[in-house]
Amino acid sequence: MWNLAKIRWAEARATAGYQEPTTIRVAVLDTGIEREHPDLVGRVTSYTHQHPDIPDASGERDIIGHGTHVAGTIGAVIGNEVGINGICQCELHIWKIFDDVPDFDAFSQSFVYFVDPVMYLWALADCVEQRVDVVNLSIGGGGQPDHQEQLLFDTLLANGTTVVAAMGNERQFGSPTSFPAAIAGVIAVGATKLNDSVASFSNRGNHIALSAPGVAIWSTLPTQPGQFGFEAIVGPDGQPREGKAERRETDYDAWDGTSMATPHVAAASAVLLSNRDRMNSAAVRTQLQATADRVPGMGDAEFHPDYGAGRLNLLRLVSEA
Amino acid sequence: MQTITITFRAEVPKPRREAVLEAMARTSGVLKASFLKAESDHPEIARTAYLSLATQADVEAVLTQLRQLPEIEAASLPAQRRLM
Secondary structure: OHHHHHOOHHHHHOOOOOOOOOOOEEEEEEOOOOOOOOOOOOOEEEEEOOEOOEOOOOOOOOOOOHHHHHHHHHHOOOOOOOOOOOOOOOEEEEEEOEOOOOEEEOOOOEEEOOEOHHHHHHHHHHHHHHOOOEEEEOEEEOOOOOHHHHHHHHHHHHOOOEEEEEOOOOHHHOOOOOEOOOOOOOEEEEEEOOOOOEOOOOOOOOOEEEEEEOOOEEEEOOOOOOEEEEEEEEOOOOOEEEEEEEEOOOOEEEEOOHHHHHHHHHHHHHHHHHHOOOOOHHHHHHHHHHOOEOOHHHOOOOOEOOOEOOEOOHHHHHHHO | OEEEEEEEOOOOOHHHHHHHHHHHHOOOOEEEEEEOOOOOOOHHHHOEEEEEEOOOOOHHHHHHHHHOOOOEEEEEOOOOOEEO
16 A cells, blocks of 8 residues: 555654554544445444434445545554455544435536435534544635634544544635635645645645645445435426436545545554554644655745645654654 | 524523423424423523424524523524535
């Protein structure tokens, strides 16, 4: 797996005194998870997929597979001779924040799944109350946070929780600012390729903290079929309706996205918290940035809006931080 | 369905918050008015609530009504979030 080699995962784990973050609680707020996947079985500490006030909105299945992919990168079983290795064996706490009904998206002219705002706020509130250590958010959007979203992020960060979010994949559209990555205090992650250059889709911006591998990332997918969404066809009433499903693979697949880069940094944050004295999100960011590898695209700069402070290096994080 | 999120002012007591939500639930187009987590003892979470509105509801009218209430600190349409 090129991504693990690039961040020097094996060397980091071989460091004398390396502490597996088995008690560090990492929250993944995403499309759900397939807990019975052979590479995730026994790895999920908790899975919340329903809101008590909207019990029919969301079932247990991870239809899209995005959350199962993200969670696999963070914490798939290590060394089981099956599929992939996760970065660490932290506690995985999963919240499904998408409902199961796709909505028409005028921009893409297709039916896609959007974050359910109530399930999202509810998950953030749970993270506040349960004082999770790290939150992975491989989601985004251009709208400024409303009062409630901002309030919950402020509370999470004040609690000392490390929040990691994807920069976004709209580079070809001028890298519009995406939230929650651009919320102050959130660690925003861009995506790099095998040669350490920026991925063609990865947003640039002055709020980027660092980068991590985000192209052709192999990880877990649900063993049951599912889809990203549906093409739109015009119904008899002239309105768009769901057409053919855009199917995804099952079991495993290589995906691109700042979504795929983000869990590398979330897992690395868990490893840092396990191997050093407890620290707040700002200190975690400082250590991630100080130990990142400067990449050729940065020139001589300490910071670059394509890469932040550079590409994640887990070995240096464990041995130098 | 559409959603409006609400933050009550910190000094508003819980019974008054409940009364506001009960009144809003009777407003045209409002399907549900609820605290985010009714049993939370966290002060910031306890003052967060939401309304679920029918697709054809007049959202702007409901927002205007909410923002005129002295108990409400903020009422807004949540920003759309999607996969990256």
